[in-house]
Amino acid sequence: MSKVARLTSLLVLSCAALACLLPASHVEARKSNEQQMLALDPTARLEQRCNARGMGMVGREHTNLRPDELVAYAYSDTQIKGNSIKAPGAAIRSRGVWYHLSYVCETSEDRLTIKLFQYSLGSAIPKSEWNEHNLVAP
Numbered sequence: 855m856s857k858v859a860r861l862t863s864l865l866v867l868s869c870a871a872l873a874c875l876l877p878a879s880h881v882e883a884r885k886s887n888e889q890q891m892l893a894l895d896p897t898a899r900l901e902q903r904c905n906a907r908g909m910g911m912v913g914r915e916h917t918n919l920r921p922d923e924l925v926a927y928a929y930s931d932t933q934i935k936g937n938s939i940k941a942p943g944a945a946i947r948s949r950g951v952w953y954h955l956s957y958v959c960e961t962s963e964d965r966l967t968i969k970l971f972q973y974s975l976g977s978a979i980p981k982s983e984w985n986e987h988n989l990v991a992p
Contacts, residue, residue, distance in 0.1 A: 900934065921948045925946075928952075941959075947992065
């Protein structure tokens with residue numbers, strides 16, 4: 855076998871091996887994320903999962919927004935009952951601007967899987983209100 859043929863064969867085998875590893879890496883990263891979430895206090899886990907879902911949904915459904923932060927308790931305390939959370943006074947930040955948000959979220963018993971998420975996106979929050987509600991600038 856020529857040197858070029860051996861190098862080509864080695865390259866093909868290397869690419870095939872790498873392709874086999876990529877899905878496993880994704881699976882391992884997901885497992886690691888779940889393990890980290892399970893290490894959280896159940897109430898914190900509920901809020902974190904629901905906040906993440908909120909940022910994802912707002913970003914997908916409002917293509918002009920790119921959420922990077924969500925504070926569930928910005929304008930009023932959250933209400934937690936079982937595996938559900940209501941956040942009527944939440945705020946979400948996108949591109950350096952905070953917006954009013956309210957949401958209702960329900961999870962599975964382990965608080966990892968979202969079963970229900972509904973939200974309402976409000977208007978921009980004036981910068982003059984940010985400090986009072988612990989809304990940090992980007």
